[in-house]
Amino acid sequence: MAKPKKPKLWDSRKPGRQVFFQTGQIGSDYDRNLDKSIKNPVPPPIWIRRLGLQTWEGLRNESPDGLLFAWGAELGEEGDNLSAFKLMTPGDQLFQLLGPTLVVGTRIRGTWRSSRLSEEIWGMPDWELVYALDNPVPYHIPKTDILAALDYGAGSIRGLMRAADEANVPKFRRLLKKRGGLP
Numbered sequence: 001m002a003k004p005k006k007p008k009l010w011d012s013r014k015p016g017r018q019v020f021f022q023t024g025q026i027g028s029d030y031d032r033n034l035d036k037s038i039k040n041p042v043p044p045p046i047w048i049r050r051l052g053l054q055t056w057e058g059l060r061n062e063s064p065d066g067l068l069f070a071w072g073a074e075l076g077e078e079g080d081n082l083s084a085f086k087l088m089t090p091g092d093q094l095f096q097l098l099g100p101t102l103v104v105g106t107r108i109r110g111t112w113r114s115s116r117l118s119e120e121i122w123g124m125p126d127w128e129l130v131y132a133l134d135n136p137v138p139y140h141i142p143k144t145d146i147l148a149a150l151d152y153g154a155g156s157i158r159g160l161m162r163a164a165d166e167a168n169v170p171k172f173r174r175l176l177k178k179r180g181g182l183p
Contacts, residue, residue: 017092018092018093018162018163019093019094019095019163019169019172020084020087020092020093020094020095020108020160020161020162020163021094021095021096021157021161021162021163022071022073022095022096022097022159022161023096023157023159024096024097024098029122032122033071033122034098036121036122036123037069037070037071037121037122038070038071038096038104038133040069041067041068041069042070042121042132044056044060044068046117046120046121047059047068047132049120050112050114050116050117051112059109059110059132062090062109063109063134064134064135065135067135068109068132068133068134069106069133069134069135069136070131070132070133071094071096071127071131071133072118072121072122072128072130073085073127073129073159073160074126074127074129075129076160080159080160081129081159081160082113082129084160084161084162085111085129087162088131089108090108091107091108092108093105093106093107093108094106094107094133095146096136097143097146097157099143100143101140101142102138102139103138103139103140103141103143104136104137104138104139105136105137105139105176106133106134106135106136106137107133108131108132108133109132109133109134110131110132111129111130111131112130112131113128113129117130118130129160139176140179141175141179145175146172146175149168149174149175150163150168150169150171150172151168
């Protein structure tokens, strides 16, 4: 009799199981936008005006603390950010690499392509790929350790991208767990 197969620890085909990374330039727009939607939740009236009360209530009820944060991205050169954005599903994890040692991890609650929502949250329409997020969790982990855990070379994470190698995601998760837990 054959032994039953163990379930895969990581199956990226299942919604809510993917891991995304995003880098950004620390500076003017980036720092100001961190204050508006990562360090502080996006005010409910913005979500309600742009998405409707029913969508807002659904998102709020799915979020553990009832607060919604946000981040976004430009389309990117040749639409490379858009390709990753289209793969995002509620429950997926997003890790923002915000400098040499700071990572912010969170869960995605919803995605919208909306320059109007971007304009209302950040005062600029450029970040039209918008994602609603749970409360962000900061980690102080050297970027080099993250790249090593993922077997990525320096500079290999640019813009918004999905973790490409499923085999390396458990190593990355172990690194996070060792440094303070998962979002």
